[in-house]
Amino acid sequence: MIKYDTALCVRINDHLKNTISEICDGTRINEADWVRASLADCAKKDAADLDQVKERFLFG
Numbered sequence: 001m002i003k004y005d006t007a008l009c010v011r012i013n014d015h016l017k018n019t020i021s022e023i024c025d026g027t028r029i030n031e032a033d034w035v036r037a038s039l040a041d042c043a044k045k046d047a048a049d050l051d052q053v054k055e056r057f058l059f060g
Helices: 014-027 031-048 050-057
Strands: none
Touching: 014 031, 031 050
């Protein structure tokens, strides 16, 4: 596994935390590894369609 010198901290609600825990407990995957892989997949998809990302986060 690669070690990075940067970190990103996010706050999530209990429901999301519990869902992630259930996924990881059921698959015996480390939560941090799952979050990193899922975030990387999401970032790749978003980078391919920035217009859709802008629309998702524009209010009004």
